[in-house]
Amino acid sequence: MMKPVKILSVDDEADLELLLTQYFRRKIRKGEYEFSFAHNGLEALEMLLKNKDYDIILSDINMPEMDGLTLLTKINEMQNPALKCIMVSAYGDMGNIRQAMNNGAFDFATKPIDLDDLSVTIEKAIAQIDYIKRMEAEHQQLEGIKDDLAVASQIQQSILPRIFPPFPDVADKLDIAACMYAAKDVGGDFYDFFRIDNDHIGFVMADVSGKGIPAAIFMAVSRTIIRTTAIQGMAPSECLTRSNSLISKESYQSMFVTVFYGIYDICTGEITYVNAGHNPPCILKKNGTVEELPQSTNLMVGILDGFEYPEATCKLEPGDTLFTFTDGVTEAMSVDFQMYSDERLHQNLAGMAADSCQQIVDAIKADIATHTEGAEQSDDITMLVLKRL
Amino acid sequence: MTTTIQEQENQLVAIMEGRLDTAAAQQAQKDLEPLKACNGRDIVLDCAGLDYIASSGLRIFLNLLQVAKSQGSQVIIQGANDYLRQVFNMTGFSHLFVIK
Numbered sequence: 111m112m113k114p115v116k117i118l119s120v121d122d123e124a125d126l127e128l129l130l131t132q133y134f135r136r137k138i139r140k141g142e143y144e145f146s147f148a149h150n151g152l153e154a155l156e157m158l159l160k161n162k163d164y165d166i167i168l169s170d171i172n173m174p175e176m177d178g179l180t181l182l183t184k185i186n187e188m189q190n191p192a193l194k195c196i197m198v199s200a201y202g203d204m205g206n207i208r209q210a211m212n213n214g215a216f217d218f219a220t221k222p223i224d225l226d227d228l229s230v231t232i233e234k235a236i237a238q239i240d241y242i243k244r245m246e247a248e249h250q251q252l253e254g255i256k257d258d259l260a261v262a263s264q265i266q267q268s269i270l271p272r273i274f275p276p277f278p279d280v281a282d283k284l285d286i287a288a289c290m291y292a293a294k295d296v297g298g299d300f301y302d303f304f305r306i307d308n309d310h311i312g313f314v315m316a317d318v319s320g321k322g323i324p325a326a327i328f329m330a331v332s333r334t335i336i337r338t339t340a341i342q343g344m345a346p347s348e349c350l351t352r353s354n355s356l357i358s359k360e361s362y363q364s365m366f367v368t369v370f371y372g373i374y375d376i377c378t379g380e381i382t383y384v385n386a387g388h389n390p391p392c393i394l395k396k397n398g399t400v401e402e403l404p405q406s407t408n409l410m411v412g413i414l415d416g417f418e419y420p421e422a423t424c425k426l427e428p429g430d431t432l433f434t435f436t437d438g439v440t441e442a443m444s445v446d447f448q449m450y451s452d453e454r455l456h457q458n459l460a461g462m463a464a465d466s467c468q469q470i471v472d473a474i475k476a477d478i479a480t481h482t483e484g485a486e487q488s489d490d491i492t493m494l495v496l497k498r499l
Numbered sequence: 500m501t502t503t504i505q506e507q508e509n510q511l512v513a514i515m516e517g518r519l520d521t522a523a524a525q526q527a528q529k530d531l532e533p534l535k536a537c538n539g540r541d542i543v544l545d546c547a548g549l550d551y552i553a554s555s556g557l558r559i560f561l562n563l564l565q566v567a568k569s570q571g572s573q574v575i576i577q578g579a580n581d582y583l584r585q586v587f588n589m590t591g592f593s594h595l596f597v598i599k
Contacts, residue, residue, distance in 0.1 A: 319554035321521060364561040368554075368590065387590040409591030413561060417594075488521075489553075 114144040115236055116161075120154040120169040120181065121147075121198070126223070130168075133225045143232075151176025155184055164193060166235050168219075168228075171199040171206045179206065182213050192242045194235040198223065259295040259323075266296050266326055269333065271303055274468065277311065280376050284311070287467035288494040289475065291438075297490035298325025298367075299436045300333050304341055309376050312340045315388060315434040315494050316369045319410075324365070331360055332367045332411070346371050346384040347421040350411065354386070358415040366412040370434055379426040379498045384419045386411045389437050392456065396429030398463040400456040426498040431470065433459060434496075438489035442478045445485045450478055467495040500549075502530035510541040516548030519556035528559045535563070537572045547578030552586055564595060573597055 119130055127147050137143040146164075148154035152175045158164060167185065171178035182195055194216035199206050201220040210218060216238070217231050270290055275281040288301045298318030306312050314336055318325045336353045344352070350371055357367065370391060372383035383403075387410030390403040403424060409417045426432060435455075442450040458477055462470050471493050478491060500517025511534050519527055534542050542563065564574045575597040579587060587593055 317554065319558045321555075364558050364565060366554075366558065366561070389589065405585070406589050407591060407593070409594055410557075413591075414595070417591075 112142070114141050115166065115232075115239075116144050116146070116164045117166045117168060117232070118146045118148060118154060118157060118164045120149070120151065120167065120173070120178070122149050122170065122173045124149075126170075129223070129225070134229075150174050151178060151181035151184075154181055158185070158188070165239050166232060167193070167195045168232075169195060169197055171197055171203065171210065179210060179213065182210055182215060186214050192239050192246070194239060196228075196231055196235065262323070262326065263292065263295045266292070266330070269330065270300060276303060277305060283376055283499055284374070285467045285497040285499055286311075286313075286495070287471045288492075289471050290490065290492040291475070291487070292490050293438070293487045294322045296323060296326035297321065297492075298329050299438060299490035299492035300329050301434075301492055301494040302333055302337055303494070304337060306341065306343050306373060310343075311374045311376065312371070313374065313434070313494060313496060314340070314369060314371050315391070315436065315492065316367050317388065317436040317438075317490070317492070318367045319365055321490070328361075328365045328367065328412075332357055332369075335360075336369065336371065340371065345421060346373055346382055347419050350384045350386055350419040351417070354409075354411045354417055354419070355415045357412040361412040364413070366410040368406075368410045372432075372434075374426075374496060379428070379430070381424050381426065381432065382421055383424070384408065384421055386419055389435070389440070391432055391434035392459060393424065393426065394431040394433060394459045394463055396427065396463055398460050400459050402452075402456075426496075428498050429463070431459075431463070431467065431495060431497040433470070434494045436490060436492040438491040439474065439478065439493060441489060442482050442491065443485055443488050444481050445483070448481075450481050454481070467497050470495050500527065502527055504530070504533055510543055511537055512543040512545055514545045514548065518551040519549060519559075520551060520553045521555045524553070524555035524559060527556065528562075531559060531563060535566045537567055537570055539571045541573045541575060542567050543575045543577055545577050546580075546583055549579070549583060552583055557586075557590060557592070560592070560596070575599055 119126060130145055134143050148157055150173045169178040169181055178197055185195060197210040197215045197218045199220060207218050216235050219228050274287060276286055286303060290297060290299055290301060298321055301315050303311055303313040318329045335356050339353045340349045368388040369386045370388040372381045374381050385406035386408045387406055390405055393401045408419050440450050440452050440455055458474060474493060500519055500523045503514045505512045513531055513534060567574050577599045587598055
């Protein structure tokens, strides 16, 4: 059953009480309206403070103790947009009526009260109150979703490795830094790295198609499948061929993920990798030259079960740095739709041969921020940097 | 971006112009929907006027390919500029689509 609309009538003349209960008797009997009565502003205010669920105040203006205009001011201070005041005054008392309207009254009626007209006014107020309450409920729902998103964002960030240096026992041989800045609350990019055995570190840079929640869910699935497959120690080619087979089965509506997966040999600096549709990483040589690894011609992961991913190798000499990233870096848009570009990235990297991985990540991020100043972040920005010391 | 579909004798041609980024993807997917009734006729995606494609755009192409293949149709990508060609090569699209 619907809750009755609670109406508080405030008038120092007792005959109004009789008039209202008589006129609205059917609605009262059916439980649509529920009337309470106060006889001056002060009494009304006490009732309002005690019972917070009144919907409509029907108040006379001229009353002892506290008049209707003062009561209206007090009600305004309660800041409840779903509480409506209908003011009642003598016919021709336009000054007070105008003041009441300017002070936020919903509407007014004049004495002697035309009850048919008042009934229309009350129904109009009820429609407004319903609307406001519905909006408040939707607003609350949205706030709930926003809270959920904030939690999801924290969960997503927490499944990315964030402790640096990640492998303290080889911190003198290998420097690693990484970051992921999602364009929305949650993103579709991820990086990962893990120890495979004493001498081998696996690392992943990946970008899921699309953005937001669908991408984030697919990201979590992909990251877990790749990590659990990789950690068994198989070669990158076999790892991605297997992961692809598993992810293809999970892929909904042709979602896919571009992946660069490499295994780094801590002793020799050699990297065995597979590039599955990901933009090519660069190697920043000790002398400041920047070389791009060859373009991938392999399929992205998640599209075609059975695709075989061929392996390639490269090598870091002491002092060389591998810079892996997603296209959120090079395609970061400025306000006038200019991309950050591979050229600008290479130019910047060229001056950082002596820097630590964290310095490189911070400096590139700062330079992207300068480039995109004033523009909305259009894609997730993710970097993973690995340097042979 | 705009998408225009032309029904020719043995094939369906979609002429795509502008930037197929994430913002445009949803509309493009709707616009390409009629191609899914290809019934064995080949589908040509005319990309000569397409400046940019984001991953959400690639996804639409893949989705279309799945449906087309199941009906025995080929999907041909034609007129792509250098940037698009690079994306299609890098993502292995050249293994899946006929690129002209």
